[in-house]
Amino acid sequence: MQRCFAVLIAFLFVVFTSPQASAVAATTEDAAITASSWLTLVDGGYYVQSWQTASRFFRSAIAEATWAASLQAARSPLGSLVRREQRASQLATSLPGAPDGEYCILSFATELTNKKTAVETLTMMREADGQWRVAGYFIK
Structure with a gap:
């Protein structure tokens, strides 16, 4: 039993520390960092700048x-x-x-002063320069 457990732990370690898993995590993290910066513009009411920095x-x-x-x-009434x-x-x-590409x-899950349970969905797109930029935004 202990041997099976040790083999399982070793397998999970290999799977979750593989270069491919790390690359996926890094890619997702890079996109999320850019998304957070973009959302900060939206949260601050800098709507023109959010458009200017989008894809x-x-x-x-x-x-x-x-x-x-x-x-x-859409956003102002939500607080x-x-x-x-x-x-x-x-x-x-x-x-x-x-178009086909990297997305x-x-x-x-977002809470706003006048909307306690909102869901924001951002579609990030990797552009030709290698940078992630917002290609779509939806809040419900």
């Missing part, structure tokens, strides 16, 4: 003024940020309505 794909899909007005209308916790991440290479979909 080229994002900026081509919606005009700066339209984005700023839409986000103002200020109380807390946010990342709940999930998923890597993808293909998404509906988007990371991040989900956050």
Whole structure:
């Protein structure tokens, strides 16, 4: 029994410390860091700057003024940020309505002063320069 347990522990160690697992974790972490910085702009009401720092794909899909007005209308009634916790991440290479590429979909459990249980979903896209940028944002 102890031998089986030791083999199981060794197996799990190899799986979770493999270069591939580490690369996935690093990729997800890089995307999450960029997402958090972008969300800080949104939380602060810097909607134009959030558009300016988003991916080229994002900026081509919606005009700066339209984005700023839409986000103002959606976020302002919800109040200020109380807390946010990342709940999930998923890597993808293909998404509906988007070109093939590297994507990371991040989900956050968010509490705002006027909305206790919100879910924010960000789609991050790795651009040609290697940087992660926001390609989509949804709050419900």
